[in-house]
Amino acid sequence: MAVFLASLRTPRGLLTALVLVLLAVLPLLTQAFDQRYLLSIGTRIVIWAIAAVSLNMILGYGGLVSFGHAVFFGVGGYAVGILSANGLHSGWLQWPVGILAAAAWAALVGALSLRTRGVYFIMITLAFAQLVYYVGAGLEAYGADDGLNISRSRFPDVIDLRDKASFYWLCFVLLCGTLWFCQRFATSRFGFVLRGAKSNDLRMTALGFPVFHYRLAAFTISGAFGGLAGILLANEGAYISPAMMSWIKSGDLIIIVVLGGMGTLFGPLYGAIAFFALEEFLPPLLDLGGKDWGEYWQIVFGPMLILIALYARGGIDSLLGRTQAHHNG
Amino acid sequence: MAEPLLRTDRLIKRFGGLVATDTVSIDVQPGEIHALIGPNGAGKTTLVSQITGNTAPDSGTIHFAGRDVTRLPTHARVRLGLARSFQITSVLREFTALDNVALAVQAHAGHSFRFLADARRDERLRAPARRGLEAVGLKDRSDTPAATLSHGEQRQLEIAMALAGDPKLLLLDEPMAGMGAEESQHMIEFLRALRGRRAVLLIEHDMDAVFQLADRITVLVYGRAIASGTPDEIRANAEVRQAYLGEETAGTA
Numbered sequence: 001m002a003v004f005l006a007s008l009r010t011p012r013g014l015l016t017a018l019v020l021v022l023l024a025v026l027p028l029l030t031q032a033f034d035q036r037y038l039l040s041i042g043t044r045i046v047i048w049a050i051a052a053v054s055l056n057m058i059l060g061y062g063g064l065v066s067f068g069h070a071v072f073f074g075v076g077g078y079a080v081g082i083l084s085a086n087g088l089h090s091g092w093l094q095w096p097v098g099i100l101a102a103a104a105w106a107a108l109v110g111a112l113s114l115r116t117r118g119v120y121f122i123m124i125t126l127a128f129a130q131l132v133y134y135v136g137a138g139l140e141a142y143g144a145d146d147g148l149n150i151s152r153s154r155f156p157d158v159i160d161l162r163d164k165a166s167f168y169w170l171c172f173v174l175l176c177g178t179l180w181f182c183q184r185f186a187t188s189r190f191g192f193v194l195r196g197a198k199s200n201d202l203r204m205t206a207l208g209f210p211v212f213h214y215r216l217a218a219f220t221i222s223g224a225f226g227g228l229a230g231i232l233l234a235n236e237g238a239y240i241s242p243a244m245m246s247w248i249k250s251g252d253l254i255i256i257v258v259l260g261g262m263g264t265l266f267g268p269l270y271g272a273i274a275f276f277a278l279e280e281f282l283p284p285l286l287d288l289g290g291k292d293w294g295e296y297w298q299i300v301f302g303p304m305l306i307l308i309a310l311y312a313r314g315g316i317d318s319l320l321g322r323t324q325a326h327h328n329g
Numbered sequence: 330m331a332e333p334l335l336r337t338d339r340l341i342k343r344f345g346g347l348v349a350t351d352t353v354s355i356d357v358q359p360g361e362i363h364a365l366i367g368p369n370g371a372g373k374t375t376l377v378s379q380i381t382g383n384t385a386p387d388s389g390t391i392h393f394a395g396r397d398v399t400r401l402p403t404h405a406r407v408r409l410g411l412a413r414s415f416q417i418t419s420v421l422r423e424f425t426a427l428d429n430v431a432l433a434v435q436a437h438a439g440h441s442f443r444f445l446a447d448a449r450r451d452e453r454l455r456a457p458a459r460r461g462l463e464a465v466g467l468k469d470r471s472d473t474p475a476a477t478l479s480h481g482e483q484r485q486l487e488i489a490m491a492l493a494g495d496p497k498l499l500l501l502d503e504p505m506a507g508m509g510a511e512e513s514q515h516m517i518e519f520l521r522a523l524r525g526r527r528a529v530l531l532i533e534h535d536m537d538a539v540f541q542l543a544d545r546i547t548v549l550v551y552g553r554a555i556a557s558g559t560p561d562e563i564r565a566n567a568e569v570r571q572a573y574l575g576e577e578t579a580g581t582a
Contacts, residue, residue, distance in 0.1 A: 181444075184446075187449060188444045190442055203421060205403050206419070
């Protein structure tokens, strides 16, 4: 707590606090200004931020470029959708099943892919994600390519997910929980091993760490949080489809993490906000310049990413100044 | 002699047509400093890498601390008490000196599947790590990122990391490489102080250091151990002189 209060004295800390407060009261703002549509963007930002934070656990802290993270959107989402289509509507059942399924799938993929490095790791994680994508696209009973409208998870007498504001707040609380866990995780003994292995895995092995086991655990945890994001995504639109786990979504997640700042706590959140804000507001902005320019917003977005990659390697987070000094004692 | 701490028995490792390790049987007794010398390409690094478990031998066995470890993965050998430093300095560059040693302590403090408590505030890791840094003379550099330490300091840091787990055997791959004369002498003093208390397998090019420190020396040439004995015996060995030492080091004492 003292650390948190101290961090408020820095511009970075103030901005983070401001962003969190704005997100916390977003439903009130959108209601006051009658901009319901913004709440739906906000909900997607928060859900994607959870997924991006979970990807950051392995990508940012572990240095493992997983190019199939959107698969956990799919596993979590389809767990909800399939149970719901079979008459099992209780969120108390659906959510644990979705998270456990995502964790189990992550453990399996990790057990095979983490034996490889670099480009091979990227390709194997992508291949496994595509595998699930095509399974989803082949599930005739669950809408195949077209996807499936589902009814939202039910938590009787606790929360009604059909209420947009309640659902948003639930997502926001879960994002805060995910960030809290990630913060503890990064500075824990486990996080040290993971970050040490990113820095020099040969040395970590020589110190006596079975690096593979720690990476596998990190991959599994990351998948579990990814599954949670998938569960929320399915509930957000009351809809599941293979598109939620296409490789493009996996790429978007990597872009969000890199854009926001790999290996930083709030980077993925900044990245998600920037990504959706640009996607939403760049086209109308460009339309001001000329008719239909907005359609080509990615022509502007692409070079922005390149500039970030070239000149702001720490992403948006690094633009906020140096991180607070590490605590040593 | 007591049961050796480390013993390789007729190790063979081939790379294509090259026999990098040719039927090598060496041993290290508890508390002794055993130096491994040989010209470049003699197969020292390949032998070390088989002892640490980074390379699997084609045949032969390795016993360590009373167990056959030939098929054991690296991290399991480390758990048994085998610690090493690398020929090319290998530290965690983004971490501070203290973090580096704390991680080495952590490696021997049970499993690390602990997700919530802040490891930087854990005195069970930090206190031994501070003592380790002090022992190698890096106390004042605790909070310096390892990447910005001088080369010699990084080598000292590696020793502190290797010693953190209180290993039975310290495997030092050219610990003096790239060091200035003064730094080398410090390192020699430090290693001399370990003599009798901890077994060391020392791979070193610096002949001054080897003859000052070693209880026993094994000479490796073209993958074969051509001689093994006390420094005096090695100095007097005609085959060694011809194959390796040459005239300029023959008079070193």
